Amino acid sequence: MGRYTSLVAVAAILAAPASAETLRDALAKAYRDNPTITAGRAQQRATDENVPIARAAGRPGVSATGSITDNLIRSGNSFTTPERIAQTGISLNVPVFSGGAVRNSVRAAETRVAAGQAGLRGTEATTFTNVVAAYNNVLRDEAIVSLNAQNVKVLETNLKAAQDRFQVGDLTRTDVAQSEARLSLARAQLQGAEASLIGSRENYVQLVGEAPGALEPPPPLPNLPASPDSAVDVALQENPDLIASRRQRDATRYDVKVAQASRLPTVGVGVGENYTSYLGSLGAGSGLGIGQNGAATSIGLNVSLPIFQGGRPAAQIRQAQALRSQAIENATAAERQVIAQTRSAYAMWRSAQEVIKSSETAVSANRLSLEGVRAENSVGNRTILDILNAEQELLNSQVTLVSARRDAYVAGFALLAAMGRAEARDLGLDGGPLYNPADNYDAVRNRISDFATGPAPSPIAPTTAKVPAQSATVTRPLDPELDTAVDRSAPLTTGEHTPNR
Template identity: 40%
Template sequence: MKTHLRARASTLVLAGALAAGSLTGITPAWAENLQDALVATYGSNPTLQAARAELRATDENVAQALSNWRPSASVTGTSQFSQSDNELRSGAGFANLTSSRDDRVSNSGTVSVRQNLFRGGRTVAETRQAKAQVAAGRAQLSGTEQEVLLAAVTAYMDVLRDAATVELNRNNVTVLQRQLEASQDRFDVGEITRTDVAQSEARLSRSQSALISAEAALTNSRAAYERIVGMAPGTLDASPALPPLPGTENEALDIAVTNNPALQAARFAEEASRHAISQAKGALLPTLTVEGDYTYADNPSSTVRNSESATVTGRLTIPLYQSGAVYSQVRQAKQLNSQSRLQIREALRQVEEGVASAWEAYRAANAQITSDREQVRANEIALDGVQQEAQVGSRTTLDVLDAEQELLDSRVALVTSERNAYVAAYQLLSAVGRLNAEYLGLPVERYEPTVNYDDVSGKWFGFGIEDDPDEIAPESGTDAASQL
């Protein structure tokens, strides 16, 4: 697709960008282009960082599933104090009475080891399900990355648009102030009536109100930019280059069917639900375990000083009937799989709709730019002609004011359509699944989800993590227990 946006943005937008800081009373401290904003967003946006942490948590599902292949071991220790008093009769007729007392402390320890040999295929199914969940989580992370980067692009272009709008309205106020002075001078010499002066005053008040509204919109846009990017906007580059876009709508759709992260996530979620069926069925199959116990007891009884025992047990458990609960779980898993399959179909329809909508929005925005530029050109000619006709008395003051307002409106519309075209282009990239750091060529250290996965999926010991919460962000500091 060809686009005139690649070459250069409107000088109106450039003027607005240069005023982005000064118009709100803030002096820009540094120059910034769209790539700088996207780099800052990629590295610091809390929404994106939270999604990465969520994926790292999902990685642990694989480690938990694989743990069923490994043995479990435990140590149990007991210490017991016992006291007994006994009276014994002996002799002829049990006439002799003797008493005895036994105070004893006995200690024992047991080491137990348990190893699963067969769990009805549930370990295999759980592992495959966990891996599918990780794949779905990675696709969801890609979707979050696209959403965050698109929000950054939108915030960047909103600041440019609103800054340019403020500059246009400020210039309009200046022009109308001068026109009011000229109208007053002409009224003083009797060339025009009081009505003409009142019309100029009314139009000036209107322009001042519009300027205040434009400045408020710019303040809001700057706040949104800071929230998403993580810093206040500096002097923004007014002509960010667009990345390569699909050449046709069909090409865009073909790319989206393969790359769109929402569709990928739905497919992997269906795979996970499919393995959940096998996992549920496994509860109907036999289980086989080997258990080993070693026990040492010190002073276990009055006649035994110490004892040792070791046992190895093979345990085969064959389920016969579990009150119908397992059968219900299998049916439930099948229904959830049906739901997942339908969600793939729904995701595909949403992708098709999103591509078509984004394509038409981009095409319409570019056509709007052409129309708005022609409108600006025509209004500039019209204003010049009305001003000349007003000097010879064939046009009224109101005609001039109306022509000036139409020119202002067309210039603001042009700024808005240029912003819309940029945003629509990135929305199209998002729809096809290419709005990411890799495709945009951002000079960042890219987040690699495989690093944490490889680190934790086979880990046998340890609860430490690389991305410690205290190093990422402070804790909330709340203590709910003290407030309840």
């Protein structure tokens, strides 16, 4: 019941109005067109085919042969050597006993199919986490560009005011130089922020396949764990990568049995039908009534008992045992990684939550500080440098707040992904039915036709070559929580009513 409630909650919070591009839209596009996911699906379909391949070794086989021979040179008195001979034959071979090799090969293949299906879930979850990060990176960098652009405009106003005050002798050349330096630094920071925004938008294009439009703020993440221990408990049961590693480990147990079967006898039943025609050339001209056609039917039991194979079976068994040991250790390593990943994601999420609280307090305090410094400057109690420092401190706290919000959301989603609860079925993605890898497996697992091939491969994920290069243009209004009500216009800094210092 708790798992179902979690799925409904995640799907519900990702639903949003269709007026703007939402996180749910971006995830749906990536789920449909991301080449990492579509390639993973193709890989899984290839893995599915290992089951009918393994089963084919235990199924009857039918083969036919045919030949025509023309004897160009014969002895002069030969009546039994024909000039020509045509032969056809058909044989049926039925494996009866293979020492368990076929049975265990099928079981190993089926287990690896289950591992592949879990691995595909892990690929989807990893891609979704990358999309969430790219989506929030764009939002963060757009806000940072807007904040830096606002800061440049304010510093341009400050510089103009400082130059005016210098003209009337109210400020020194040093004050003007400080304003010029701070404005140059702000412009450089704006250039860096714009470059980061372009990079984030291009990364979004790479993952989603389309340029980011007007992105809506992401919805809150539900059902985050109360402690790292509870998160780890869920992750150990539901993390898809861990499940895949455990299935791969289980498959190697059957591989060892397959290798052991190479030392056991094999038994099969063979049935054959052969037809021979001498095309009227046997004993031609001898006057003897010799039959020109013949047929034969055979049935037999084939038994093969290996006695000595040069040490090959023992080497194969040792090899399979070593690979099983490797798979066991890999499963343990995967478990450790999931535990560390889950705990780290939880710690980053909690830390970002605390940074958000501190940054919100810092933004409020720096806003009040800037307002006070500007007011005190207007009566001659503060210098231009004090104003510049206050402006920079406010900008820094605002950037820290924006980054912390991004970090908290991405870490929270990564935490859900580590717990196995950030997959397509959890997110309620639109755009058609969800891809079910079991459908292909069910369709091919029992196929016996040699001619039931699949459709010719064709591209699924679209190219992004025609997507225009991204720019740093920001049309989104700045979040009111990040804006400031402080009057930063020129009259505050002209010093019109300020005594000379």
